[in-house]
Amino acid sequence: MHLDWTALGQVTAVSIVVSVAVVAVFALGxxxxxxxxxxxxxxxxxxxxxxxxxxxxxxxxxxxxxYGIFLIVPQFH
Incomplete structure (x- = not known):
């Protein structure tokens, strides 16, 4: 089994950045x-x-x- 660690790291980094950004924008609201x-x-x-x-x-x-729900639910594609 081969695991692409670079892709996993990118997904983790993007998830963390987007999560922090959404929390910050919500806090501004x-x-x-x-x-x-x-x-x-x-x-x-x-x-x-x-x-x-x-x-x-x-x-x-x-x-x-x-957008997150759109990405997760396959019937929307």
Whole structure:
């Protein structure tokens, strides 16, 4: 049995990098929602910047998850 260690290392490295990136983007989305909540607690406050930050972050996370499911499920190919 032959195992391509280089390919295994590449898959591992890409998996780690993408996982860290998705967690970081999700954390930025949560930060945006926290800014919205903090602005609501102040009188007359609103934070459209927080929603503008959270929306794309969560959409990017959902896109990465959908792409991963697309790669795993053979009926989608």
């Amino acid at each position: 949560v930060l945006g929602l926290a800014r919205v909540e903090a602005a609501r607690e102040q009188p007359g406050g609103s934070s459209p910047l927080g929603l503008a930050q959270a929306g794309p972050c969560f959409l990017a996370c959902a896109a990465v998850v959908a």
